[in-house]
Amino acid sequence: MLNVQKVRKDFPILKTGVIYLDSTASSLTPEPVLDKMLEFYHEYRANVERGVHHLSQKASEEYECAHAKVAHFINAKSDSEIIMTRNTTEGINTIANGLDWKRGDKIVTSLVEHHSNFVVWLRVKNRHHMDLEAVRPSEPAEQGIISLNDFEKAVDDKTKLVAITHVSNLLGTIMPVKEITKIAHEHGAYVVIDGAQSVPHMKVDVQEIGCDFLAFSGHKMCAPTGASALFIREDLMKEIEPLCIGGGTIADAGVDYYKLEENSSRFEAGTPAIAESIGLGAAADYLQNLGMENIRNHENKLTRQMHEELQELPEIELYGPEPKDKIGIAAFNVGNLNPHDVALTLDVSANIMVRSGHHCALPLMKNVIRKPGCVRASAYFYNTKSEIDKLVSAVREISATMT
Ligand SMILES: Cc1ncc(COP(=O)(O)O)c(C=O)c1O
Structure with a gap:
């Protein structure tokens, strides 16, 4: 208890x-998480994955450890499935802008979504001349409960992606994401789950759900602002074109070519939010200890x-x-x-x-x-x-x- x-x-x-x-908007941050961030500034303030000196080595170790803690928190298979982002919105935009869309592809979502998991898909639909169907909650609709039958009717073989929130930020309604994922996969569609309101409040297990992508916000689960995470199933890493490329994302480059890393580093361009990400790892530990x-x-x-x-x-x-x-x-x-x-x-x-x-x-x-x-x-x-x-x-x- x-x-x-x-x-x-x-x-x-x-x-x-x-x-x-108002923790649904952003949660408070406990002392152990604040202490862990201060430890970075007091003891090993340096850039990560860029130096052989011992401060950089220690910072890199702590930064990588934060990935592992987040992976463990959502039961990802490995820490290489975790990408540090600024927020849920960035995670969802990474998938929306990174997939290879074709005219006529279809996206299925719901009317219960936060804008970050709705307008992002509307833009994809408009840009690539696709279809989008937003499943309406069943009556009484103000409860926000989505019927699996309605989802089954909306998802067809043209559906390339299903984007669904795990928990409604307005109504609190918990969605049957495991069952929705099963329906989507039967039609060969990818599944993006918006976990902004579930990951802070309940045990979320990506392997049990079976989803392909899960985005969530550190600042809603006791971590500082500016550090969040995106789970991408390991075998899908190479299918997503990163939002930003540059330092940290490159396996090789010459005057007229570049090759991106094939692992999660391809998504973490430039110097990351190091202290905040280490804070996110500490927040995952804090919640797990409770x-x-x-x-x-x-x-x-x-x-x-x-x-x-x-x-x-x-x-x-x-x-x-x-x-x-x-x-x-x-x-x-x-x-x-x-x-x-x-x-x-x-x-x-x-x-x-x-x-x-x-x-x-x-x-x-x-x-x-x-x-x-x-x-x-x-x-x-x-x-x-x-x-x-x-x-x-x-x-x-x-x-x-x-x-
Ligand atoms: C369900 C849901 N999705 C997405 C977001 C966006 O989160 P962020 O502001 O961290 O990008 C929120 C924020 O309230 C949310 O509640």
Whole structure:
């Protein structure tokens, strides 16, 4: 079981008394991760994979070790399947721009996606004169649950790629990615999974899912900003043309030719975010030490509490599925209030941080929720029952006084 009070001591920001319910946007960073990054600057500050001197050797060793820790965290077969990126968006764009598309190819995605796993594919469709089908959630659509039957109907032999989020950033809905991957592979299509909201909150095992690509964000799983990862199945490395090439990506070059590395280094052009990537490795260790099962169990309790208590309030419209089908997100509106006003009031009156707006999910917002925006409170393992009590009571107050 998670000792939440002990865990909270690792997060300096929580000592200020703030109630942080915006981890879906970006999580807080614990001291052990900050210490690990500082260790790089204090003890072996040098470039990686470029020097024979001992500082560079040590930095390279730690940087490579971070790849191995991330690989272990998602059960990749080897650390050479992990590419350090800035964020999930960069990971998805790497695949979208790196595959060899043909006119008439088809992409299947869903209406539940974050823009980073939606507009990227729209651009590919437009550039290469392809088809794109976005599967709509089944009714009641505001739960964001995708039926496998609908996916089966959308994926055909022209489908080159299926791009699906593992967890909706707006509704929290968990998608059946293993089953979707199976359907896609039966038609010879690649599968890209947007793991931005799953990898921080549950055990994600790329071998069990069977996906070809998985992108996720370090900054949503206790790592610093600027360090994230893209998993590419080892046998597919050579099929993807890197977004950037240059230093670090080259096996050989002459005046009129170059040959890219065939392993993951072909994707890491230029000096990487070294301290941040080492921090990502430390974050993977930190979460693993807490136990992903313990994290999930604790979050499940908070999810149920948030969902059930907010649902009871007058004037509240709550979106998303039942707690058992989602991670710790409550997306809601309070009467006709502007969601930004609600979020600002929660900050000013109760020191509670939540996100408001369209949550970079406009296709879902416009076509399913049919509102310009909503409020999203999101819990992580460092949140407590009493913080959710305070959220519910502050929302009750807003509903009573402002609607
Ligand atoms: C589901 C999902 N996909 C992609 C992203 C984009 O992540 P990043 O900003 O790290 O690129 C987010 C960010 O909120 C997200 O929630």
